[in-house]
Amino acid sequence: xxxxxxxxxxxxxxxxxxxxxxxxxxxxxxxxxxxxxxxxxxxxxxxxxxxxxxxxxxxxxxxxxxxxxxxxxxxxxxxxxxxxxxxxxxxxxxxxxxxxxxxxxxxxxxxxxxxxxxxxxxxxxxxxxxxxxxxxxxxxxxxxxxxxxxxxxxxxxxxxxxxxxxxxxxxxxxxxxxxxxxxxxxxxxxxxxxxxxxxxxxxxxxxxxxxxxxxxxxxxxxxxxxxxxxxxxxxxxxxxxxxxxxxxxxxxxxxxxxxxxxxxxxxxxxxxxxxxxxxxxxxxxxxxxxxxxxxxxxxxxxxxxxxxxxxxxxxxxxxxxxxxxxxxxxxxxxxxxxxxxxxxxxxxxxxxxxxxxxxxxxxxxxxxxxxxxxxxxxxxxxxxxxxxxxxxxxxxxxxxxxxxxxxxxxxxxxxxxxxxxxxxxxxxxxxxxxxxxxxxxxxxxxxxxxxxxxxxxxxxxxxxxxxxxxxxxxxxxxxxxxxxxxxxxxxxxxxxxxxxxxxxxxxxx
Amino acid sequence: xxxxxxxxxxxxxxxxxxxxxxxxxxxxxxxxxxxxxxxxxxxxxxxxxxxxxxxxxxxxxxxxxxxxxxxxxxxxxxxxxxxxxxxxxxxxxxxxxxxxxxxxxxxxxxxxxxxxxxxxxxxxxxxxxxxxxxxxxxxxxxxxxxxxxxxxxxxxxxxxxxxxxxxxxxxxxxxxxxxxxxxxxxxxxxxxxxxxxxxxxxxxxxxxxxxxxxxxxxxxxxxxxxxxxxxxxxxxxxxxxxxxxxxxxxxxxxxxxxxxxxxxxxxxxxxxxxxxxxxxxxxxxxxxxxxxxxxxxxxxxxxxxxxxxxxxxxxxxxxxxxxxxxxxxxxxxxxxxxxx
Numbered sequence: 001x002x003x004x005x006x007x008x009x010x011x012x013x014x015x016x017x018x019x020x021x022x023x024x025x026x027x028x029x030x031x032x033x034x035x036x037x038x039x040x041x042x043x044x045x046x047x048x049x050x051x052x053x054x055x056x057x058x059x060x061x062x063x064x065x066x067x068x069x070x071x072x073x074x075x076x077x078x079x080x081x082x083x084x085x086x087x088x089x090x091x092x093x094x095x096x097x098x099x100x101x102x103x104x105x106x107x108x109x110x111x112x113x114x115x116x117x118x119x120x121x122x123x124x125x126x127x128x129x130x131x132x133x134x135x136x137x138x139x140x141x142x143x144x145x146x147x148x149x150x151x152x153x154x155x156x157x158x159x160x161x162x163x164x165x166x167x168x169x170x171x172x173x174x175x176x177x178x179x180x181x182x183x184x185x186x187x188x189x190x191x192x193x194x195x196x197x198x199x200x201x202x203x204x205x206x207x208x209x210x211x212x213x214x215x216x217x218x219x220x221x222x223x224x225x226x227x228x229x230x231x232x233x234x235x236x237x238x239x240x241x242x243x244x245x246x247x248x249x250x251x252x253x254x255x256x257x258x259x260x261x262x263x264x265x266x267x268x269x270x271x272x273x274x275x276x277x278x279x280x281x282x283x284x285x286x287x288x289x290x291x292x293x294x295x296x297x298x299x300x301x302x303x304x305x306x307x308x309x310x311x312x313x314x315x316x317x318x319x320x321x322x323x324x325x326x327x328x329x330x331x332x333x334x335x336x337x338x339x340x341x342x343x344x345x346x347x348x349x350x351x352x353x354x355x356x357x358x359x360x361x362x363x364x365x366x367x368x369x370x371x372x373x374x375x376x377x378x379x380x381x382x383x384x385x386x387x388x389x390x391x392x393x394x395x396x397x398x399x400x401x402x403x404x405x406x407x408x409x410x411x412x413x414x415x416x417x418x419x420x421x422x423x424x425x426x427x428x429x430x431x432x433x434x435x436x437x438x439x440x441x442x443x444x445x446x447x448x449x450x451x452x453x454x455x456x457x458x459x460x461x462x463x464x465x466x467x468x469x470x471x472x473x474x475x476x477x478x479x480x481x482x483x484x485x486x487x488x489x490x491x492x493x494x495x496x497x498x499x500x501x502x503x504x505x506x507x508x509x
Numbered sequence: 510x511x512x513x514x515x516x517x518x519x520x521x522x523x524x525x526x527x528x529x530x531x532x533x534x535x536x537x538x539x540x541x542x543x544x545x546x547x548x549x550x551x552x553x554x555x556x557x558x559x560x561x562x563x564x565x566x567x568x569x570x571x572x573x574x575x576x577x578x579x580x581x582x583x584x585x586x587x588x589x590x591x592x593x594x595x596x597x598x599x600x601x602x603x604x605x606x607x608x609x610x611x612x613x614x615x616x617x618x619x620x621x622x623x624x625x626x627x628x629x630x631x632x633x634x635x636x637x638x639x640x641x642x643x644x645x646x647x648x649x650x651x652x653x654x655x656x657x658x659x660x661x662x663x664x665x666x667x668x669x670x671x672x673x674x675x676x677x678x679x680x681x682x683x684x685x686x687x688x689x690x691x692x693x694x695x696x697x698x699x700x701x702x703x704x705x706x707x708x709x710x711x712x713x714x715x716x717x718x719x720x721x722x723x724x725x726x727x728x729x730x731x732x733x734x735x736x737x738x739x740x741x742x743x744x745x746x747x748x749x750x751x752x753x754x755x756x757x758x759x760x761x762x763x764x765x766x767x768x769x770x771x772x773x774x775x776x777x778x779x780x781x782x783x784x785x786x787x788x789x790x791x792x793x794x795x796x797x798x799x800x801x802x803x804x805x806x807x808x809x810x811x812x813x814x815x816x817x818x819x820x821x822x823x824x825x826x827x828x829x830x831x832x833x834x835x836x837x838x839x840x841x842x843x844x845x846x847x848x849x
Binding site for chain 1: 835
């Protein structure tokens with residue numbers, strides 16, 4: 001991407017950060033915008049959305065009244081076990097209905113019977129009830145003339161919180177492996193503006209649904225770079241939801257991905273793999289109590305039409321090759337997120353030993369063939385910075401859970417350790433492996449803080465950088481079907497946003 | 510016939526059998542061990558053209574398969590999808606004798622079964638067809654044998670000129686039964702009744718070009734690159750009011766075998782109910798996941814179980830929205846599973 005393009009493209013991002021900085025009062029859990037409760041009124045009516053390159057597209061949306069419809073429809077945030085009532089009113093020229101895949105005891109009253117469920121027409125609303133019996137990520141959409149009405153925008157997300165949900169220790173499914181620090185919604189869809197124009201002009205007979213040729217791609221109803229603008233931005237009245245994932249290193253970010261269009265959207269996230277723990281609102285589990293033991297790691301999640309996915313994304317400095325905190329000494333404080341993988345000694349380790357067996361939760365996540373820099377510290381201390389005798393070692397897997405170990409690095413002393421003591425991968429104190437070029441030899445991106453270290457700003461020439469006030473790291477998260485990075489053939493745009501990794505002192509709302 | 514002839518020679522006529530003949534007999538018998546050991550499901554398929562009437566009234570030439578009683582009998586009905594090739598439990602051999610009444614060479618392969626393929630090559634060595642071919646108007650059947658058939662839902666299709674012949678309709682389902690009441694050798698695959706859904710689609714313009722001889726190099730339509738299907742089918746039918754598939758009784762475990770012969774993926778929704786995915790591509794899934802939308806890759810198969818559906822018609826639709834018939838809305842890959 002050329003610098004100028006990045007500039008245009010990130011203007012809104014800077015604005016976002018500005019607002020975030022002004023409004024935040026310290027760290028808080030980022031969450032998904034939506035409406036909560038057990039009883040909802042939704043009105044289906046026409047409206048217009050805006051696209052970043054300046055277009056305005058006629059659509060059919062859902063909202064609280066005819067003047068406040070939105071794309072996608074409101075995200076319904078429900079609680080497990082609640083009986084939900086949704087009354088659908090229509091101001092559309094053809095019957096409309098709603099279906100709720102994955103919900104239980106779905107019933108419909110009123111209106112008239114359609115092919116799939118009961119349908120609403122102006123003056124004849126339908127009341128749907130269902131039991132949100134299971135936690136998870138779901139969607140709802142029109143069950144009438146679906147080829148056209150899904151295209152026109154009649155769908156939305158449903159999130160069901162697990163029983164006993166604690167906002168201060170949230171989980172997606174009530175299991176420990178579904179716990180998260182932040183959650184974001186990625187509802188991916190597309191539009192063919194020609195069809196919308198035919199509907200706007202009432203030329204229904206000219207619509208050929210099988211000839212759909214989308215040219216706009218959306219995350220949560222917005223195209224990039226609007227995805228990164230604030231939620232409820234007043235200049236996007238019918239597209240209230242943004243998609244601006246931000247996190248601190250080491251946190252668990254829950255991605256709730258929904259394929260809401262007719263096409264597959266290969267949603268690709270830079271920075272790390274994510275572990276898919278659930279599909280269609282069901283934990284990928286081999287049995288009760290086993291958690292997401294059938295989960296799988298992916299760097300692209302193919303959002304298939306009508307499917308939902310829950311994935312846990314984590315990012316640390318692990319295996320980056322340098323200490324991105326810029327620490328110079330072991331006496332610097334250990335940062336949260338630095339020690340994402342912690343194993344325990346399965347047997348005592350004598351001072352002269354070069355072999356160690358590791359167990360515990362983190363053991364399997366030690367790399368197979370690479371030597372990694374680790375810390376050993378006593379189980380008497382919760383973290384290595386509390387243990388004055390902690391030791392810097394290099395660890396490489398030999399076979400199974402047997403590791404070879406190099407001792408006494410960087411001024412520490414090879415000591416004897418006990419069974420149960422901790423071993424954690426760290427890049428703490430590792431210097432940046434290369435000398436950075438002089439500024440006159442660099443081309444700057446608007447995101448570059450002037451420093452390769454998280455949270456550090458360096459000297460930049462006048463007019464460079466400036467869109468990264470907290471000196472974070474940024475990764476593009478986008479549909480990897482590259483034409484979906486366009487807004488009606490204009491790059492960049494489409495189903496794309498950026499993940500921001502912010503240092504701990506940066507607030508995230 | 511050949512084995513029989515040799516045996517006759519050996520045991521009735523010859524006084525001192527030649528050792529070379531013995532070697533040949535042993536070699537031939539080992540080749541045919543499996544057909545001799547188990548009952549073979551044997552089908553006489555004929556590839557031929559026919560006409561389908563679309564819901565809009567448009568008549569489209571399609572290529573399909575017919576199941577004849579013997580080679581040359583030509584007594585089967587040409588259908589799209591082709592006839593279901595069903596193997597009873599324990600039957601591990603599938604034999605297809607192919608007759609070709611189409612204007613170009615046709616061959617057969619079964620996706621999901623390992624078999625020896627005999628590709629047809631161009632003079633420069635490049636593969637032109639994936640398996641040995643029956644020439645137009647062949648006087649002898651071309652026979653294909655699979656000796657390792659495992660239980661599951663699979664798809665057969667033409668292995669020649671695939672970009673044209675598959676979309677013209679040369680495909681169908683292979684259903685190999687495990688034992689009574691189970692789709693596979695797994696507990697979750699047990700079922701009370703079963704339904705087969707073969708998904709398909711048609712681009713009438715491409716069919717017209719092929720049928721009228723306007724397809725190919727130097728002709729009006731040079732390739733299938735502009736393929737744009739306009740009609741969408743379940744079991745060869747677009748949805749029309751009154752259409753349903755008998756599925757079983759309320760509360761039963763109903764096995765739905767899905768074969769996707771479309772050139773794109775499909776995402777089937779069963780009224781929003783969860784279904785259990787117990788098979789994928791003709792093999793069992795050891796830990797069947799629950800889904801409310803079933804992804805079936807192009808050319809792939811899935812087996813799902815619907816549990817405890819109530820009495821009534823359960824709507825089934827494609828969330829990839831292949832739900833139209835030409836310009837007509839509300840049709841395509843949509844049907845009802847009737848529980849009564």
